[in-house]
Amino acid sequence: MGNRVAIIGIGQTHFKSKRPDVNIPEMINEAVRAALADAEMEIKGIEAVFTGNMETFEGVCHPDHWMAVESGAFGRPGMKVGAAGTTGATVVDEAFHMVAAGVCDTALAIGYQKHDQGNATGALTTCCTPVWGAGFAVGAMQEFAKQALTYMERTGAREEHAAMVRLKADYGACRNPYAHLRLGLSSIDEILQSAYLVWPLRILDFCPQSNGACALILASEHVANRLSNKPVWIADMITVHQTQFRAGIYEDLTGRDPYSQEVAAARLYKRNGITDVRRDIDLAEIYEPSNWQEMTTYEHLYFCEKGEGWKMVEKHMTDIEGEFPVNCSGGVIATNAIGATPTVRIAEAALQIRGDAGERQATRDIKTALATALGSTNWTILTLLRRSL
Amino acid sequence: MTDNAEELIHVEYTQPWRYRWSTGKYIGKAYAETKRNKRLMGNRCSKCQEIVWPPEPVCPRCKVPTGEKWVELGDTGTVLQYTYQVMPMWDPHVGRARAHPHPSANIRMDSGCHIMHRLEETDPEKLKKVKRVKAVWKEEGRQGGMDDILYFRAIDG
Amino acid sequence: MEGWTIEQLEGKDVFVIEGQVAIPNNYSAGIVGSRFLVELRDNCRIMGIRCPKCDRCYVPPKSTCMECFGQLTEFVEVGKSGTLLTFTVDHHTTPVQTASPPNVYGIIKLDGADTGLLHLIGEVDGKAVKSGMRLEAVFNEERRGSILDIKYFRPAEAG
Numbered sequence: 001m002g003n004r005v006a007i008i009g010i011g012q013t014h015f016k017s018k019r020p021d022v023n024i025p026e027m028i029n030e031a032v033r034a035a036l037a038d039a040e041m042e043i044k045g046i047e048a049v050f051t052g053n054m055e056t057f058e059g060v061c062h063p064d065h066w067m068a069v070e071s072g073a074f075g076r077p078g079m080k081v082g083a084a085g086t087t088g089a090t091v092v093d094e095a096f097h098m099v100a101a102g103v104c105d106t107a108l109a110i111g112y113q114k115h116d117q118g119n120a121t122g123a124l125t126t127c128c129t130p131v132w133g134a135g136f137a138v139g140a141m142q143e144f145a146k147q148a149l150t151y152m153e154r155t156g157a158r159e160e161h162a163a164m165v166r167l168k169a170d171y172g173a174c175r176n177p178y179a180h181l182r183l184g185l186s187s188i189d190e191i192l193q194s195a196y197l198v199w200p201l202r203i204l205d206f207c208p209q210s211n212g213a214c215a216l217i218l219a220s221e222h223v224a225n226r227l228s229n230k231p232v233w234i235a236d237m238i239t240v241h242q243t244q245f246r247a248g249i250y251e252d253l254t255g256r257d258p259y260s261q262e263v264a265a266a267r268l269y270k271r272n273g274i275t276d277v278r279r280d281i282d283l284a285e286i287y288e289p290s291n292w293q294e295m296t297t298y299e300h301l302y303f304c305e306k307g308e309g310w311k312m313v314e315k316h317m318t319d320i321e322g323e324f325p326v327n328c329s330g331g332v333i334a335t336n337a338i339g340a341t342p343t344v345r346i347a348e349a350a351l352q353i354r355g356d357a358g359e360r361q362a363t364r365d366i367k368t369a370l371a372t373a374l375g376s377t378n379w380t381i382l383t384l385l386r387r388s389l
Numbered sequence: 390m391t392d393n394a395e396e397l398i399h400v401e402y403t404q405p406w407r408y409r410w411s412t413g414k415y416i417g418k419a420y421a422e423t424k425r426n427k428r429l430m431g432n433r434c435s436k437c438q439e440i441v442w443p444p445e446p447v448c449p450r451c452k453v454p455t456g457e458k459w460v461e462l463g464d465t466g467t468v469l470q471y472t473y474q475v476m477p478m479w480d481p482h483v484g485r486a487r488a489h490p491h492p493s494a495n496i497r498m499d500s501g502c503h504i505m506h507r508l509e510e511t512d513p514e515k516l517k518k519v520k521r522v523k524a525v526w527k528e529e530g531r532q533g534g535m536d537d538i539l540y541f542r543a544i545d546g
Numbered sequence: 547m548e549g550w551t552i553e554q555l556e557g558k559d560v561f562v563i564e565g566q567v568a569i570p571n572n573y574s575a576g577i578v579g580s581r582f583l584v585e586l587r588d589n590c591r592i593m594g595i596r597c598p599k600c601d602r603c604y605v606p607p608k609s610t611c612m613e614c615f616g617q618l619t620e621f622v623e624v625g626k627s628g629t630l631l632t633f634t635v636d637h638h639t640t641p642v643q644t645a646s647p648p649n650v651y652g653i654i655k656l657d658g659a660d661t662g663l664l665h666l667i668g669e670v671d672g673k674a675v676k677s678g679m680r681l682e683a684v685f686n687e688e689r690r691g692s693i694l695d696i697k698y699f700r701p702a703e704a705g
Binding site for chain 1: 550561563565567569570571572573574575576577578579608609610611612615617
Binding site: 020021059119121122123125126129130131132133141142145146147149150195196197198199200201243253254257 | 399411416476480
C-alpha cells in the first residue's frame with residue numbers, strides 16, 4: 001500500500017428530475033463549491049481534478065472540455081474517466097491512487113450526470129453493437145427484470161420482499177434532503193399496485209433518472225490531519241473486471257464464473273482482515289438500481305448466506321435503526337444520476353462515519369463502512385472506509 | 390435589465406450518428422451459417438473444449454486462440470429467464486419508442502451454450518409454463534445474424 | 547431488421563451492418579446562458595459577464611471566473627463591434643454545418659470583452675479577411691434565442 005488517504009471534503013447537489021436552470025458545468029460547480037465549503041478550502045488548495053459521467057447520455061462529446069473552469073480542472077492535472085456505471089467510483093479511485101502514490105497531496109473527484117439532456121435507455125441500448133445484441137436489448141431494465149424472476153424462482157423471495165426494500169429506501173430518502181424521489185410511501189401495497197415496466201419490474205421497483213453531481217476532496221495523511229478535524233480514511237479500494245457473461249448479465253447462469261462483486265468482496269475482506277462481515281463492517285451503501293438487486297447484492301457481498309438476502313429485509317436488519325444498516329440515504333432506487341451514483345455511495349458512507357448524516361444517520365455508531373459500484377459489463381469497485389486506520 | 394431574465398432557454402435535437410459495423414471473420418462465419426444453412430455455429434476452444442458463443446478469436450476463460458473448430462449449437466434448448474416489456478422504450482436503431490411484442494429470454498441450448506433471443510408465446514400466463522423451446526427460422530429473406538431466427542417456440546419434452 | 551441493412555462482402559463470410567443511432571437529446575442553457583440568448587433575441591444586445599475582482603469580462607457569459615473561481619453575477623452589455631483575432635476559411639462540407647461552404651469562421655474580441663467569440667464572417671471574400679480587422683454584428687430578422695440570432699459579423703465601416 002501507498003500513503004494513507006482521507007476524504008476531507010464532501011459535496012453534492014440536490015438531485016432532481018429536471019435542472020433547466022443550469023448547464024452541465026454549472027451543475028458540477030454546485031457540488032465542487034459544496035465540497036470546498038465542507039473542507040473549508042479554496043480551489044487553489046486542490047492539486048488535481050478527476051471527472052466522469054456516462055458520456056453518451058447527454059449527447060455531448062468530451063463534456064470535460066466545457067467544464068474545465070467550473071470543475072476546477074483549469075490549469076491542473078487530472079483527467080476524465082469513463083467506466084460505465086462504476087465511473088463515479090473510478091474517479092475516486094483515480095484520485096486515491098494519485099494521492100496514495102504521493103504524486104499530489106490533494107485531489108478532487110467529481111461524478112455527475114444530467115439525465116434531462118438525453119435518453120438513458122436509448123443510449124444504454126447502444127452498448128450492444130449492431131452486429132451482436134442490438135434489437136434484443138432494451139437497456140439495463142430487461143436484465144434486472146430477468147434477475148428478479150430468477151431470484152424469486154431460486155430463493156422463495158416474493159414481490160412483497162422487493163416492495164419492503166422499496167419502502168425502506170423511501171424511508172431513508174425522505175430523511176435525505178439531497179435524494180430525488182421522496183415519495184412518503186406508507187405501505188408495501190402502494191408499491192405492489194404500481195404499473196409494470198418490464199415484467200416483473202414495476203415503476204417503483206426501478207431507479208429514477210436524476211440530475212446531479214457529487215464531489216469528494218481527498219488528501220494525503222499530513223494534509224488531512226492539518227486541514228480536517230474529521231477525516232474519513234480510505235482503507236482500501238478494489239476493482240474487478242469481468243467479461244460479459246454468456247447468460248445473465250447480473251449473474252452467471254452457467255454457474256461457472258463467480259460474479260465480479262463476489263470476487264472483489266472476497267479479496268477486499270481478505271486483505272483487510274475482515275472475517276465476519278457483519279461484525280467487522282458497520283454499514284454499507286450499495287449500488288442497487290432495482291430493489292431486487294439489493295437482495296442479491298447482500299448475498300454477493302457475503303452479508304448473508306446465498307439465497308437469504310430477502311430474509312435480512314424481512315427481519316429489518318438493514319433498516320436505518322437495524323443492526324447492519326444498508327443505504328440509509330435512500331440508495332439508488334431513490335436517486336440515480338448514474339455518473340454521480342457511486343460517488344454518492346462513498347460520500348454517504350463517509351457522512352455516516354463522520355456522524356454528519358442528519359436525519360438519515362444510522363442508529364448504531366458507524367466506524368467502518370463499505371461502498372459499492374457496479375458497471376455495465378459486470379465490473380465492480382468496492383471502497384472500504386474507516387474512522388481511523 | 391430585461392423582463393425575461395427568468396426565461397430559461399432549452400434546445401431539443403436528435404442528431405443521427407451513422408455507423409458501418411463489420412462482423413469480422415468469426416461472427417461473420419456465424420452470420421453466413423444462419424443465412425445459408427439455418428444453423429447456429431460456435432467455435433470450440435482448443436484448450437478447455439467449451440463452445441465459445443458468439444464465436445470469438447480468443448477463449449474468454451483460457452485466453453488462448455480458439456481457432457476454427459466449428460460446432461453446431463442445435464435448435465433446441467431450455468428457457469432460464471424471460472421478461473416482457475410493458476412500457477415502450479426508446480430504440481435508437483429505429484429512432485422511436487416501442488415495446489417489442491415478443492418476450493426476451495435467456496435460453497440454455499442443449500449443446501450447453503447460452504443465447505439471448507425472443508419467445509413466440511406472448512400470453513403472460515402461458516409464458517410461465519414455457520420451458521423447452523425450438524428455434525423457428527425465417528424461410529425467406531435471411532440476411533445473416535440472429536434475426537434469421539424469428540423466435541423460439543414452445544415444444545414438448 | 548428494422549433500422550439497418552446487412553451486406554455480405556463478396557466472396558467472404560464477412561458482413562457489414564449499416565444504419566444509424568438516433569437518440570433524442572436536449573440542452574439547457576442555464577440561467578446565465580439563457581440571459582445571454584434572451585437579450586440577443588429580444589433586444590439585439592450582446593451581454594457579457596464581469597468579474598469585479600479580476601476586472602475581466604467574459605463573452606459569452608459564464609458563471610465561474612477562470613482566474614479566481616469566483617461566482618459571477620454582474621452582467622454588462624458589450625459592443626456589437628469588435629476586432630478579429632484570428633480566422634479560417636472552411637471549404638469542405640459536413641452534415642452538421644449550419645451554412646454551406648465556403649465559410650469564414652473567426653474569433654472576435656468584442657469591444658468591452660476580454661475573451662474571443664467564435665462566429666461566422668460574412669459579406670466579404672475569404673481572401674480579403676485579415677486578422678485585426680474591425681467587424682460588426684448583423685442580426686437576423688427572425689430570432690429564436692440562439693447564437694445564430696447573430697447572422698454573422700461583417701467588415702465594419704471605417705471609424
